[in-house]
Amino acid sequence: MSKIRLGVLGGGGDSLIGVLHRVASNMYDRYEITGGVFNPNYEENIKFAKHIGVNTDRVYVDFDTFIEEEIKKPEGERIEVVSILTPNFLHFPMAKKLLENGFNVICEKPMTTSYAEAKELETLQKKHNAIFAVTYTYTGYPMVRHMKHMIAEGEIGAVQKVDIQYYQGWINPVIHDPEVRKTVWRLDPKKAGISSCIGDIGTHAFQMVEYLTGQEVKSVLADLNNLYEDNTLDIDGTILVRFSDTFKGVLRASQIATGEENNLTVAIYGTKGAYKWEQENPNFLYHLKDDEPRRVIKPGNAYVSDVAADGTKLPGGHPEGIFDAMGNIYKGVAKALRGETAFKGEFPTMHEGVRGMLFIEKVVESHKNGNIWQSMENE
Amino acid sequence: MSKIRLGVLGGGGDSLIGVLHRVASNMYDRYEITGGVFNPNYEENIKFAKHIGVNTDRVYVDFDTFIEEEIKKPEGERIEVVSILTPNFLHFPMAKKLLENGFNVICEKPMTTSYAEAKELETLQKKHNAIFAVTYTYTGYPMVRHMKHMIAEGEIGAVQKVDIQYYQGWINPVIHDPEVRKTVWRLDPKKAGISSCIGDIGTHAFQMVEYLTGQEVKSVLADLNNLYEDNTLDIDGTILVRFSDTFKGVLRASQIATGEENNLTVAIYGTKGAYKWEQENPNFLYHLKDDEPRRVIKPGNAYVSDVAADGTKLPGGHPEGIFDAMGNIYKGVAKALRGETAFKGEFPTMHEGVRGMLFIEKVVESHKNGNIWQSMENE
Amino acid sequence: MSKIRLGVLGGGGDSLIGVLHRVASNMYDRYEITGGVFNPNYEENIKFAKHIGVNTDRVYVDFDTFIEEEIKKPEGERIEVVSILTPNFLHFPMAKKLLENGFNVICEKPMTTSYAEAKELETLQKKHNAIFAVTYTYTGYPMVRHMKHMIAEGEIGAVQKVDIQYYQGWINPVIHDPEVRKTVWRLDPKKAGISSCIGDIGTHAFQMVEYLTGQEVKSVLADLNNLYEDNTLDIDGTILVRFSDTFKGVLRASQIATGEENNLTVAIYGTKGAYKWEQENPNFLYHLKDDEPRRVIKPGNAYVSDVAADGTKLPGGHPEGIFDAMGNIYKGVAKALRGETAFKGEFPTMHEGVRGMLFIEKVVESHKNGNIWQSMENE
């Protein structure tokens, strides 16, 4: 079984996202970084390639050259899948050109900067029948996959309520001084798009909810907070969500939850039970039932579902983390690329990328229109 | 210092609320249960009085007789304050008559069945200059008082976001069968009023938020859930709250959060820090700050505020609970009755009772009107 | 049903132990404090009696007068049971005289200052057929009782290992300065007896282990720590315990576990499962099994054992604490006094007091003899 030839765009130097993808792609011995453009500066690009041990022959001067040269190569040598780790506004043009040229894609989130772009990519992907993953990392955790699986199996009955939170506090130290907040790229609409908080982390929460329940949100009502008039982007928001007239929920996201680090917390309540999970303690999943002691599900144990077992490398009590979660997503993509049997939901797809962009737009619309319901159907 | 003469209405037999108030009133040796009407059945009433050691001379056949006989007594013998532990619909008429006859009142929540009744009581209370407590028990916890005090002191700066949850699952086992749910008194508008979930527990969350921040909610937008068409009362709801255009929050309450017991959870985020607290772990208060390790505040330690110290009987590591929280509320009322210096917020007042009733009405209105903002001002 | 006439020795003024016993005795409406000697100073004694609402006719000038006067009273009026809350060295003479005069006794721990005294009391108790409780408070927690019950039922199979810890840090701030440590009464052999740490808290751990397993420790091997040569009493110790050649365990106690408050932690491992519990989080009991998710048992739920249910006043999620634990011990004594059916282990008995004193002596002996095994049999 030969390794999958992986190309990487961006992620050079000290890039955190670069490390995450590099380590993750390597975890199951399925990928080899064959080439890419790690850095816009060619000298840095080459230096970095050497540093990480990539043959510099296929480290290109820019993205266009990457495409140009790679498509010349015979199929058995050509890079098969490309990870896009560049700044957000480049995701769309790069993904578009990659799809047009027959590459499979692993794209960091947000997939694009607008819903229209996302739809365009979706059309292309279908046309080219490409494999396309959007790296919503948190769905790579084995306990998240276990939840999804058990919910699909009916373990908690019909889901009747969801409550999901994604709280960070990182913007608090830089938001209160008018001079300082001007300098934050996340708050610059030219760089960050129409939303800061919802666009960056609210989408994670949204994707998680649809991923876990296997159902689609039908409408949203949002109240966002910019905190200061001269700040034009949301840095906090609460979003009412409806799956149906009787299945509702709430999604809460914030960058001004002072002192919070990366507090993504999920609660899914069904007619027969519930699941609760916190990203900062990812190896503890709580299963609640009426009039029974709650159970603490942990990965690596014989009692977990096959999909959770498949995403865990060591026995119970050996904590794996976010690198391992991303590793599972890469593994899922590898299975797809090689046509292997996979569990449902082993990587977030184009569809999830499209839904995420629609969500951001509808949320901002709801808020701008005075906190009214916006449908997410018929788009 | 003579003990305060306490009358009790309701709470006889195996009543849980009866035990709670009885134990609590006794905790600081400030009260003596002098008389009351514990039970509508006179025989049971007397039997119960003997059981708990109350002189049967002042155990009355009914509430009217209670008033009639007690007001005949000289001031130094007359019952000074009366605890109302009867079914909800009796709170208003009893409180009204007690106030009219010069008694001070400790009233279980909800204080009344409507905002109009609440306002009427407020007018009476002011007229008679009575002490009136509404037993929102959770504000009796020392860590809650510490939070309130530290927030007032500016410890976390200006509050910029609140998030409060009150989740229970008790209605889940009885809601899904149409025959069974018909029999639940909480779901019968004649007995429970206009709301089940918000009326019962949402108000606790609301009171907690205003208590902790020392600020008033200006408007609310609610999405409630009845789950079934033939169920006319809410059993779940999410409520967006606004204190100002830039200070917002969310309040979540549910009786269908399957497997949850009494999960009241609070997060208050300010410009300089945050507090987080969970009722089921009441002796652990988390203090968060930007770029500092979070601190775990525990009662009974030398470092806590005076108000927290005053509400704790034993040294650190000796867990006190909900009986002790209620004991603190009784202690606060005792101080007020005896004109002693007290900390701010030692017992929830008439004002909080009134606000609670307004909240319920505005929430239900918001929902009925299509999830739109309802003002809580100028009422 | 008339209330039990309770006498109290000590516990006046701001005494913490006084509050604990007073509130506890009142919790189930079973006791009435009928008289006592709360304070060696008669004026204070009377003042305190008035404060807590006790008829001063039966508040005596001293212990001897208490006995003298009470035994004159007819049986239906005489105080039935006496709580001894005085300094440790008075426990023995008071308990002795009370037993000799036909009173039942509730005695704070340590029951005596030596094993010999303890044995003497035991003989007297048997002779007079008295009810005698030693208030090892922690066994009053419903989750502790549930553990004991389930272990007796065989839920975790044969117990094969126990590990119990009682860590405090309170002596750390006063131990390191030679002048300061001289002033600590706990470190004065004249006041504290032969041990500080083991005598004060190690015994709690020991009693807990025998209580939970229903088995007796056969031998001990101890290594104690005084930290400074001029400090003659232990302030820390680890004790190996053996129930049999193959059922062993360890008991750890410390007063120099800096920053610890009252960290009593229990783990009982059996062939089929295990229980873990922490006193500072008393409403969470963990039940472990091979290859099953661990369960979180909480009081107030329908699934708990009858003995746990009997010791819980409110539904799940309403945290009760240490006052409630002591209330359960008083309730157990009340059942015994009134000849009612009780669960096993509703209050710690004379036997447990005797065992505790033997434990202290054997531990100190083991340490002094060079950390060798000391038998606890045939005494």
Place this chain on the structure above:
Amino acid sequence: MSKIRLGVLGGGGDSLIGVLHRVASNMYDRYEITGGVFNPNYEENIKFAKHIGVNTDRVYVDFDTFIEEEIKKPEGERIEVVSILTPNFLHFPMAKKLLENGFNVICEKPMTTSYAEAKELETLQKKHNAIFAVTYTYTGYPMVRHMKHMIAEGEIGAVQKVDIQYYQGWINPVIHDPEVRKTVWRLDPKKAGISSCIGDIGTHAFQMVEYLTGQEVKSVLADLNNLYEDNTLDIDGTILVRFSDTFKGVLRASQIATGEENNLTVAIYGTKGAYKWEQENPNFLYHLKDDEPRRVIKPGNAYVSDVAADGTKLPGGHPEGIFDAMGNIYKGVAKALRGETAFKGEFPTMHEGVRGMLFIEKVVESHKNGNIWQSMENE
């Protein structure tokens, strides 16, 4: 900067330890697996090499050939460091020959099967001035390194007590049946050496204690448990440890702690503060002080020490785990190999391997001799 040429012995196929070392070695882009002997079966060996992308030219038929061929290569091509992941009894002969032939070594624990072997390796290592790491993985966690660093800095004053636990329950399901327990290799002295529990996990705890305190245990007193007479190796034990006459501690290890997974828990108490940490929640470090709220230290935050920051790849709230811990150990070895400046304790050394073997022998000796003190000095 060229990558370090890494050889690997063992770890082929589905080997868990193989995955751990492979992923870890790759995490910081410092190593390239250049060759090795992954499997005793040559066909499997080659197949595996292809699978993980190693050039088969340097995949050797056996260990002797590995040495023979590699030493022929010029220095700039020769494998620089070799990871030994083979069964325990092979560690010594392989490490010995590697050292004799000038290789640096990364060796899984236990380093050898006896203290004598360990000393022999130590002599060789000194002679050849080789870098030698023993992969006590848990010291790779950033919070463990932070603890060590802060303790060395005097943050908690003089350490006065240590308490460390390593509890597993995996042997419980296989120990109680005489037929089944015969088949467990861990219980076969021929394969497992003189100890099961202490040898496998007790050493981890021992190394952790010396690592954190920076001090050496002077003597030990152990009580071990085999549970059954026909089982000749310990599966549980408690070990009293002494650093000095007044600095003592306890080390507890078990494989019959039913339901425990990999519960390594540390508490280090000093005159000015304490640290507590649990391996299964590795990103939460508790810092206790007298009369101050305890602090929760988490990696990835600006407030942590440089050594912790160096061992964390992502910002706060992005949980890293045991693979990342091992990655840090590999990183430490890389720094040493390349002569870079490193923090103290970036990888466990030969000295720690030697101490570990001595510990096992002294513990077993203490137990066999009747639970008496055994010196660990002057060896």
